[in-house]
Amino acid sequence: MTTNVESAHHDVAGPRRYRNTDKMIEFCEPVWLNASDRRLINLHADAPSNNTYVVRETGQEVLSLCSFAYLGLNTHPKVIEGAVDALQETKTMGLGVGNARVRHSLLGRMEEEFSDLFGAHVMAGVTCSALSAGILPLLAAGHVAEGGRRVMVFDRFCHFSMAYMKPVCAEESPVFTCNHNDLNYLEDMCRKYPRVAYIADGAYSMGGDAALEGLLELQNRYGLFLYFDDSHSLSIVGERGEGMTRSQLPQMSPLTIIVASLNKGFGTGGGIAMLGQRRIIDFFQHHAGPVAWSQNMEIPVVGASLASIKIHRSSELGELQRKLQRNIDYFDRILPTRFAGNGLPIRIIDVAGPFEAVNTAAALFERGFYNSAVFFPIVARGEGGIRVMLRAELTEEQIAGFVDAIQEILASL
């Protein structure tokens, strides 16, 4: 027999087809709290450089191995100067008007320079996740590409910022989740439905990358729409830092959209969408939810981005990319892991489970290394790992020191 309260609780439970908050919290909040109790998360820090965090709470200094400032552009003197110059030149933080109506000239110039740099029609947004939140439901509703509504297939490992929008997309068309890089499943869907869109990362935030060649074949054969978040390879891959996906496409097709955050390798903030058609930008400004609301990159972030674009056009970008690549190669040589050799900066060191991941991160912290323990829902339930994010600014000595430390710790567990 259920009590009244229980039955009332049952009455108001939604269908939870695309999310199950109760389960997520039940499984991972204990691990978060354990990490918090051991002062591994919810920290405040100063950062004399990208390599060093000085924890405000304890004064401890640690070497950062969990920052996505892959090229160190977030602290590049010219990027900082670009932000300062834009503030001093415009004397404003922003126009204070909706994007669809009036945009600051400097923002317009930045979009033009991005378009030229990456060979695509580029639209800026306040964040990469705001761009996805705005565009994906319109894609499902059939207003981004020809032919009407599209069945949406999300890769199981695609970033949360896209998976989060499944219920909104499902208002417009059927939503499915496929296994990681499952081209057979995708081909079946393309045969079954007249129009399909696939939502994925270019370079995945947990390592690995999209099966681009096979995906392009499906696009050619069936008109499959490809939507990629390539935040983790922007700036670090491609002659002009256009990222892993864009660098492999001869040109942008109207059936492809790439979004990327500018707060990772690129070093500033906000996000961009690379599009195959110019006219869709105005359309997004009118109808794409968070893209249309009165929010966009603030002037200092625009100024910093213009400076970073300039670095992307110079030989310095290649130098930084090669430095990063040498560090990735060195790491892969001395500690081969699952994604070794893929040229991307994210590596996962598997440990037995979530609490073991926290234990390992705590032991690393004691030895002066700051890493993130990863657990559900970032990895599968019951699993755990240490995420390593390599950067151009690390020295071989620092990497070797970290590898020694973690091997010792893992051997002693």
Next chain:
Amino acid sequence: MTTNVESAHHDVAGPRRYRNTDKMIEFCEPVWLNASDRRLINLHADAPSNNTYVVRETGQEVLSLCSFAYLGLNTHPKVIEGAVDALQETKTMGLGVGNARVRHSLLGRMEEEFSDLFGAHVMAGVTCSALSAGILPLLAAGHVAEGGRRVMVFDRFCHFSMAYMKPVCAEESPVFTCNHNDLNYLEDMCRKYPRVAYIADGAYSMGGDAALEGLLELQNRYGLFLYFDDSHSLSIVGERGEGMTRSQLPQMSPLTIIVASLNKGFGTGGGIAMLGQRRIIDFFQHHAGPVAWSQNMEIPVVGASLASIKIHRSSELGELQRKLQRNIDYFDRILPTRFAGNGLPIRIIDVAGPFEAVNTAAALFERGFYNSAVFFPIVARGEGGIRVMLRAELTEEQIAGFVDAIQEILASL
């Protein structure tokens, strides 16, 4: 008989309970395109001050009457200096690590100063809409306040950034939309369901405000959770600029959350949530979607915000608020409209329909005034209006000039 293509189209249409993109685009895209053809939207501009836009495309100079820089703090020399100082002091755009793990000390200091300023536990977010997108589904799922899942009732006029999340909330619990400020409906819902949350604006972006007194009675009587977006009154209402809603609450209850954008009256960027409990902040950092992902206010925006907080603590805030209030009173005296006398800066001048709104905005533009024509879905289908946003920096002469112009135009239509 339907053709194959039609039936395939039918097959893939979602339920569209909470959004209908086709209808929205069908009704309002023609008006947007008309406004675009007449060069009233999708403009780029420089702004020598908040009063003047110089349109890049045409060189035309217009007086802005559609900016939410209500107090002009976005161009305040001390705010700009605050952004520059933070950049020069920290030498970085941001830490490049997830919020839940490490936050920059300066961001931590800003949150502490906000908490002290507004008498609430304050959490920062990359935008106000990201805060709502993260918090609302957890509220529906019953993880924000005691007692479990809550039925969600959205005010019909609440901002798009909250209404956009209805399908995500509906995964967790039933979602309803009520008429604007309909306290009777809300009381019925409180009687029918054990736990209800009401989602509304404090000051509405189309003018008007929440029925706070009645809502607080329902909270006392039934434990109704109140979630407000008070972006359009932050800084401009309250002794410390705490906004219309916070200024009327003796203290923050664990059953109330107020979010607000910092890019309007406050003059910087990003957003804040005012909370009644400290412990929920860490919880949001772990589980609240866009709040938990690796995005937050960039360092120059944090620096600008610290400077704006300082102004909020000085007598200058009151002076700017009074200037704005004098302009609002003056406007209401010479052109009384629906919300005259409510002390808020947004006014709507009704016109016959959407295309008439564009015509009126075009005629105003010719006379040197930049206003926004508003139409569906901002107002009801078939309706149209001119939105006026008053600011402290406007002079009485400028306001009188605008009122003369629009009266002449409306008389001639």
